[in-house]
Amino acid sequence: MANKVLMKGNEAIAEAAILAGCRHYFGYPITPQTEIAAYMAKRMPKIGGVFLQAESEVSAINMVYGVAGAGFRVMTSSSSPGISLKAEGISYIAGSDLPALIVNVQRGGPGLGGIQPSQSDYFQATRGGGHGDYHLLVYAPASVQEMADLTVLGFEKADEYRMPAMILADGTMGQMMEPVELPSGESKTFEKPWALSGTKCERPHNVVNSLYLKPEKLEEVNFARYERYRKIEETETMYESYLMEDAEYCVVAFGIAARVAKNAVIAARAKGIRVGMIRPITLWPFPKAPLAEAAKTVKAFLSVELSMGQMIEDVELATRSQKPVLLCNRAGGMIPTPEEVLGAIENMTKGV
Amino acid sequence: MKTTNLLIAGFGGQGVLFAGKFLAYKGLLEGKQLSWLPSYGPEMRGGTANCSVIISDEPVGSPIVSNPDVLMVMNLPSLDKYEDATVAGGKIFVDSTLIERKVERTDVDAYYIPATRLAKEAGFPTLANMIMVGKLIKETGMVSFDGIREALSKVVSAKHADLLEINLKAIETGYNYAE
Numbered sequence: 001m002a003n004k005v006l007m008k009g010n011e012a013i014a015e016a017a018i019l020a021g022c023r024h025y026f027g028y029p030i031t032p033q034t035e036i037a038a039y040m041a042k043r044m045p046k047i048g049g050v051f052l053q054a055e056s057e058v059s060a061i062n063m064v065y066g067v068a069g070a071g072f073r074v075m076t077s078s079s080s081p082g083i084s085l086k087a088e089g090i091s092y093i094a095g096s097d098l099p100a101l102i103v104n105v106q107r108g109g110p111g112l113g114g115i116q117p118s119q120s121d122y123f124q125a126t127r128g129g130g131h132g133d134y135h136l137l138v139y140a141p142a143s144v145q146e147m148a149d150l151t152v153l154g155f156e157k158a159d160e161y162r163m164p165a166m167i168l169a170d171g172t173m174g175q176m177m178e179p180v181e182l183p184s185g186e187s188k189t190f191e192k193p194w195a196l197s198g199t200k201c202e203r204p205h206n207v208v209n210s211l212y213l214k215p216e217k218l219e220e221v222n223f224a225r226y227e228r229y230r231k232i233e234e235t236e237t238m239y240e241s242y243l244m245e246d247a248e249y250c251v252v253a254f255g256i257a258a259r260v261a262k263n264a265v266i267a268a269r270a271k272g273i274r275v276g277m278i279r280p281i282t283l284w285p286f287p288k289a290p291l292a293e294a295a296k297t298v299k300a301f302l303s304v305e306l307s308m309g310q311m312i313e314d315v316e317l318a319t320r321s322q323k324p325v326l327l328c329n330r331a332g333g334m335i336p337t338p339e340e341v342l343g344a345i346e347n348m349t350k351g352v
Numbered sequence: 353m354k355t356t357n358l359l360i361a362g363f364g365g366q367g368v369l370f371a372g373k374f375l376a377y378k379g380l381l382e383g384k385q386l387s388w389l390p391s392y393g394p395e396m397r398g399g400t401a402n403c404s405v406i407i408s409d410e411p412v413g414s415p416i417v418s419n420p421d422v423l424m425v426m427n428l429p430s431l432d433k434y435e436d437a438t439v440a441g442g443k444i445f446v447d448s449t450l451i452e453r454k455v456e457r458t459d460v461d462a463y464y465i466p467a468t469r470l471a472k473e474a475g476f477p478t479l480a481n482m483i484m485v486g487k488l489i490k491e492t493g494m495v496s497f498d499g500i501r502e503a504l505s506k507v508v509s510a511k512h513a514d515l516l517e518i519n520l521k522a523i524e525t526g527y528n529y530a531e
Contacts, residue, residue, distance in 0.1 A: 031392070
């Protein structure tokens with residue numbers, strides 16, 4: 001306990017980013033992630049880093065693009081409407097095969113929506129968000145500890161695979177405080193021979209670009225990128241399996257929804273219902289294999305989400321709809337209570 | 353396994369979030385599992401404020417307290433809103449200077465502390481929240497009274513060491529208050 005400190009999820013992301021060697025932050029304020037920017041504004045000047053509040057989200061993401069091209073660890077953070085504004089830049093970063101970390105502390109939508117927690121940017125995050133064929137590594141923390149740990153991992157994996165990574169959190173995860181053991185500060189680093197770091201007249205120029213006017217070449221680049229994505233799907237998928245050994249029913253939830261659902265699973269177990277939970281930690285790559293495996297034994301799945309039902313499509317795909325997949329959801333900034341989720345679990349046992 | 357689900361509610365500016373933060377740190381120093389979750393709104397001050405604090409021997413599941421075992425309220429709208437949500441056998445702490453009515457539920461223990469008046473009389477009018485916390489520690493035992501100075505030093509910055517002493521005094525005032 002001695003090493004643990006109390007921090008808000010947003011602050012844990014910011015401090016973990018600094019410990020991972022990030023010295024460049026570009027952003028624009030928006031609730032409920034502003035603590036990240038505030039923390040960076042305070043800390044970066046003291047450690048020789050850069051904090052810059054851009055004139056807009058579009059500017060911020062393009063500053064990230066530039067610094068990523070120069071080979072430095074760089075990040076931006078925002079909340080739902082701000083991420084939409086960044087989508088074009090994110091596509092360019094992905095199309096240029098550059099690493100960067102993008103944090104989305106989601107709020108209710110669509111449009112300006114509200115400021116209360118939500119998970120309704122699941123489609124946007126897991127399908128890329130911008131135009132073109134690409135993916136982001138998408139991490140979904142369910143505790144302040146994971147906010148810190150997955151931030152470090154996000155930087156590392158982004159560098160390793162030369163692609164943007166996203167932390168997909170929500171207002172609750174950003175605002176809550178929990179004990180957290182901060183990462184050691186010994187983050188894995190990678191050589192970046194492709195970076196625009198100056199040739200010193202000793203090597204040919206590097207080129208960072210996402211424009212390929214010859215369709216044959218653009219196709220080749222896309223195929224090569226998806227080859228890399230396939231490898232990531234095999235090796236980088238993360239999930240937590242909870243009480244699944246003897247489960248007849250399976251709850252699927254991530255982030256704050258998984259925290260609520262866990263209470264409901266415990267309560268259902270106390271009533272003799274054999275239910276477990278699979279919690280995706282990476283949303284892309286999505287943990288298809290454990291869900292496909294569960295589909296062989298369980299009677300039904302329940303997707304618990306703070307959206308109108310987005311992840312449920314991935315659950316149906318992963319299980320090839322072999323078993324019914326039901327939805328328990330709230331939207332617009334509302335969060336289901338454990339009792340609501342328990343009710344949905346009980347209905348599932350009656351209905352199937 | 354012991355878990356306390358605490359909800360603290362009042363107006364913005366009454367130190368509702370601070371009181372919760374102090375209890376969270378106290379739990380941390382005692383090696384407990386915990387979470388602290390504020391309500392957040394667009395307003396800087398005024399409006400309603402509340403925070404969920406869970407202190408447990410087990411890992412905390414949902415950090416949202418919708419049915420508190422312990423409710424601490426510092427204005428009438430908060431009592432009106434959360435009285436019925438409190439679990440049977442729970443404890444409700446009321447700042448009786450600001451809330452004139454009594455708790456209507458008969459299946460909970462109610463404690464009335466004229467915290468705002470006591471704070472004014474003692475010369476620290478902004479610390480009614482910590483007087484309430486003192487009484488809450490005494491009656492719930494959700495954290496121990498021992499070591500409150502250390503926990504306070506985590507939430508009161510070193511720059512304001514003088515505030516630490518009066519916070520300590522406020523907690524003691526509440527702890528020793530007998531109805």
